[in-house]
Amino acid sequence: MRQKLWKYVGNIVLALGVIVTAFPFIVMLSVSLQSMNEIYSGELILIPRTWQFKNYHDAMTNGNWARYILNSIYVTGTATVVSLFVNAMTGYVFARIRFPFRKALFILVLVGMMVPPQVTLVPLFVLVKNFPLAGGNNILGSGGTGFVDTYFGLMLPFLAGSFGVFMCRQFYVMFPKELDEAAKIDGCSRFRAFISIFLPLSKAVLASLAVLKFIGAWNEYTWPLVMTNTGSGRVTTVQLALTSFRNEGEIFWNQLMAATIVTTSVVFVVFLTMQKYFVAGILAGSIKE
Amino acid sequence: MKRFKLKHRDAVSAYVMLIPFMVFFLLFVIYPMIKSVLDSFTNYNLYQRDFIGFRNYVRLAQDKIFLRSILNTLVFAVFSIVPLMVLGLTAAILVNRQSKVMYACRAALIYPYVTSMVAVSMVWLYMFDPTNGMLNKILGLFGAPRQWFLHDETQALWCLIVVNIWKNIGYVMMIYLAALQSVPTSLYEAATMDGAGGFRMTFSITLPTIKPITFFLLTTLSVECFKTFEQVRIMTNGGPVSSTTTITHQIYMAAFSEFKMGYASAMSVVLLAIVFVMTVINLKLGRQLEDL
Numbered sequence: 392m393r394q395k396l397w398k399y400v401g402n403i404v405l406a407l408g409v410i411v412t413a414f415p416f417i418v419m420l421s422v423s424l425q426s427m428n429e430i431y432s433g434e435l436i437l438i439p440r441t442w443q444f445k446n447y448h449d450a451m452t453n454g455n456w457a458r459y460i461l462n463s464i465y466v467t468g469t470a471t472v473v474s475l476f477v478n479a480m481t482g483y484v485f486a487r488i489r490f491p492f493r494k495a496l497f498i499l500v501l502v503g504m505m506v507p508p509q510v511t512l513v514p515l516f517v518l519v520k521n522f523p524l525a526g527g528n529n530i531l532g533s534g535g536t537g538f539v540d541t542y543f544g545l546m547l548p549f550l551a552g553s554f555g556v557f558m559c560r561q562f563y564v565m566f567p568k569e570l571d572e573a574a575k576i577d578g579c580s581r582f583r584a585f586i587s588i589f590l591p592l593s594k595a596v597l598a599s600l601a602v603l604k605f606i607g608a609w610n611e612y613t614w615p616l617v618m619t620n621t622g623s624g625r626v627t628t629v630q631l632a633l634t635s636f637r638n639e640g641e642i643f644w645n646q647l648m649a650a651t652i653v654t655t656s657v658v659f660v661v662f663l664t665m666q667k668y669f670v671a672g673i674l675a676g677s678i679k680e
Numbered sequence: 681m682k683r684f685k686l687k688h689r690d691a692v693s694a695y696v697m698l699i700p701f702m703v704f705f706l707l708f709v710i711y712p713m714i715k716s717v718l719d720s721f722t723n724y725n726l727y728q729r730d731f732i733g734f735r736n737y738v739r740l741a742q743d744k745i746f747l748r749s750i751l752n753t754l755v756f757a758v759f760s761i762v763p764l765m766v767l768g769l770t771a772a773i774l775v776n777r778q779s780k781v782m783y784a785c786r787a788a789l790i791y792p793y794v795t796s797m798v799a800v801s802m803v804w805l806y807m808f809d810p811t812n813g814m815l816n817k818i819l820g821l822f823g824a825p826r827q828w829f830l831h832d833e834t835q836a837l838w839c840l841i842v843v844n845i846w847k848n849i850g851y852v853m854m855i856y857l858a859a860l861q862s863v864p865t866s867l868y869e870a871a872t873m874d875g876a877g878g879f880r881m882t883f884s885i886t887l888p889t890i891k892p893i894t895f896f897l898l899t900t901l902s903v904e905c906f907k908t909f910e911q912v913r914i915m916t917n918g919g920p921v922s923s924t925t926t927i928t929h930q931i932y933m934a935a936f937s938e939f940k941m942g943y944a945s946a947m948s949v950v951l952l953a954i955v956f957v958m959t960v961i962n963l964k965l966g967r968q969l970e971d972l
Contacts, residue, residue, distance in 0.1 A: 397878060405774040408767075409788050412846065415803045416791070418814050422806060435817040481701040490691035496698070503709045505959050507907045509928040510948045511712035513935040514719060517726075518712060551708035556701060581693040610796030612910045617936060630798040634914055637805070644806050655799045662794045666787060669794070673851070674858050677896060 423447070423648035430644050443645065450636075450646035451653070459632040460653075466542055466628060467608040470549035475601055477550070479593060482559025483585045487571055497560070503553040508613070516617050519544050542626055544618050549608050555600050558675055562596040563589060599672030602665045606658055629654040716952075719945035726939055736946035746947065749925045752837060756926065757905035760844045764901060765894065767845070768852025773882070775853070776860050786857070790850035797847075797910040804843045805830070805915055833923045836916055840924055843911060848904075852897060859893040860886065899962035903955050927951050 417437065422430065423446055425439040450456070484490075485497050520537040522528060527535025538544035566589070574584035612630045619627060633654055636647040662669060720736055722729045740746055771789055775782050792800065807814045808829035816826050830836050867885050876884065909928035912918060918925030918933070925933075927947065935944035 394878065401774050404770070405785060408771060408774075409785050412789055412792060412849070415800075415807060415846070418807065419803045430812050433812075433817065433820070435814075435821060477700045477704075480697050484694050484697045488690050488694040490694040493694075496702075499710065500705070503705060503713075505955070506709065506713050507903070507928075507951065507955055509907055509909060509931060510716055510952045510955075511709065512931065513941055513944045513948060514712035514715035515708060516935075517941065518708070518715070547704075547708055551704040553701075553705055553709065581690065582697060585697070606794060610798070612796065612798050612914075613932075616913075630796055633798050633802060636802075637914075644809075644812065647802055648806065651799045651802045655795055658794055658796065659791075662791065663787070666790075670790075670854055673854055677855055677900070 419648050419651055422644055423652050425645050427643065427645060446645040446649040447653070449643075450649040453646060453650075454632055454635060456629075456632065456650070456653075459627050459629045462542075462626055463609060463629045463657075466545045466626075467605055469542070470546040470608050471601055471604045473546075474550050474552070474555060474604060475597060478555030478600065479559045479590065479597060480585060481556045482561075483563050483589055484581075485556070485560045486563035487566075487589075488581060500553045500556055504557055508548060512613070512617065515548075519547065519618070540619055540626055545615055545626060545628070548611075548614050549604065554676065555604065558600055558672075559593070559596060561675065562593060566592070595668075595671070596675070598665070598668040599675060602661060602669045603672040603676075605661060606669070609658055713952075716945045716948045719942050720949045722942040722945075724942035724945070726941060729942070732942070736943050739943070740946055740950065745922050745925065746927075746930055748922050749927050749930045752922075752924060753906055753908065753926045755837060756841055756844070756908060757902055759838075759841050760848075760905055761898065761901045763845050764848055764852050765897065768849050768897075769856050769890075771849060771853040772856035772860055773886075776857060786853070789853055792847045793850040793854075795847075798914060800843065800847055801911045801914040804839075808839055808915075830916055831920060833920045836920060836924045840908075840911055840915065843915075844905075844908070848901070852901075855893060855897055856890065859890040863889045895962070895965065899958055902958050906951065906954055906958075927954075 421437050421439065424442045424444070425436060425446075426441075426443050429436050429439060485493065485500070516539075520539050521532035522537040523530050523532045525535070526537045526539065526541065528537050529535075538547070570588060571584065574588055579587070610630065611628075612634075615626075615628045615631050619631065633647075633650055636642065636650060719729075721731055721733060723732050723736075775786050775789070806812075810816060810826060810828050810831055813829070815829065819825070819827065828835065829839050863886060867889075868881060871881050871885060907928055908926045909932065912924055912926050912929045913932065916924040918929050928951065931944050931947045931951070934940045934947060
């Protein structure tokens with residue numbers, strides 16, 4: 392009897408929690424379909440009188456949104472695919488091959504994982520801006536803008552980050568030694584063994600890592616903010632574009648919420664279809680040795 | 681001789697395969713980290729770079745706004761983390777059942793964690809808006825006076841804390857849920873045989889077994905809180921009157937609006953030191969807890 396009562400209380404608390412969590416998203420959807428009059432009215436409106444789908448059109452033509460979305464897709468997609476392959480290969484090397492300085496190099500990788508990106512933000516920006524022979528720079532790295540305002544510049548932190556290496560290494564360590572030996576007997580080089588034996592076996596870990604990387608890169612704000620600081624808006628990503636709605640005098644909340652829904656819908660779809668891999672990835676990152 | 685050769689060849693292929701990652705990693709992570717320590721002893725401002733010893737650090741210790749940002753970050757961390765742990769664990773216990781409804785609840789609770797901080801900030805900017813915002817409309821229904829939220833010096837930081845808690849409950853829940861599911865069911869069965877109730881089991885079995893995870897979460901969340909930047913930059917830009925500025929926001933402002941790169945580097949080193957200490961405590965205490 393008492394057990395049952397507690398179960399009811401638990402369910403009510405959970406239901407309330409879910410409603411409170413979902414409420415801002417409901418508001419987001421609702422406001423994106425309201426007219427400005429309804430927003431200004433002071434009344435609490437959750438279901439708009441007439442659904443203003445026009446807001447979406449207006450929001451997307453407020454700036455070059457087709458371009459922003461393509462920019463984000465290009466940067467996120469390329470950074471995810473390239474870094475996934477490179478991380479897997481590096482993780483494989485650390486897990487399966489014995490070579491001098493392996494331990495020291497791996498400790499460096501761990502250190503790199505712990506350093507907050509905010510700490511390296513300033514010198515990284517200076518380095519990227521003054522990179523020799525890039526973006527009009529001379530050999531000493533002055534005169535031009537380096538990799539600032541380029542797609543490559545935007546992708547850099549994702550290509551250099553070491554979390555994926557750590558995760559892949561933890562994964563490849565678990566395989567039996569016989570796998571390497573079998574490859575060796577067949578005359579496979581280490582690279583061949585990685586490509587044709589280990590890579591096909593790592594779909595699960597790569598799927599998790601891909602989801603984490605995709606969501607992380609798509610959602611990134613700080614680095615693009617710094618990277619396009621002096622720029623023309625040529626490589627503006629969706630997250631940056633979203634903040635520009637605020638810079639104008641009057642805020643059109645309905646358009647802002649419409650644009651917010653558009654930018655989050657990509658992550659929403661990825662999350663819904665790949666939730667299992669996302670959770671697995673988060674957990675793999677939190678397990679200590 | 682042949683064995684040596686094989687080993688030798690292994691090392692060569694290892695180094696070759698490491699090149700693509702290591703070049704990027706050393707150049708764009710490790711080098712900037714060292715550089716930020718070196719720059720912190722200079723007055724670097726994009727035009728000149730002179731060695732000035734510890735002068736940046738001395739100035740930091742007297743910089744009222746920077747000290748305020750440390751205090752803000754601490755308040756933000758403590759008042760985010762305590763509710764997060766409690767609510768996250770509660771949520772994990774409540775959704776720890778196998779059913780379609782529970783899976784849907786989990787997804788709903790995790791979703792804010794997946795959403796970008798920019799989008800989250802935009803929605804909450806509307807929620808908190810003093811004139812047309814949702815929260816004031818709700819307060820109006822109960823006849824409560826209008827609040828200024830993000831525009832009020834005494835409320836702004838608390839608003840950011842609420843958003844932070846709302847966004848991260850799902851993360852804490854996810855980690856705790858995995859921990860709960862790793863507790864052997866035989867323990868609960870034995871306890872039921874001994875006549876223990878739900879509460880008793882929570883305090884005698886569940887909480888002790890998830891202690892290491894609690895510790896992991898404490899340190900991870902602390903580090904995350906100390907890195908807080910995006911919502912501050914978007915929602916308040918540190919104001920009103922520096923009441924919401926954080927360490928990373930100060931770094932950003934010094935570097936990219938005043939171009940005092942050397943000074944910003946000194947702040948970065950302070951942040952690095954704080955995060956480093958937290959990580960070491962995590963590793964050290966974490967090991968002690970395992971021995972217990």
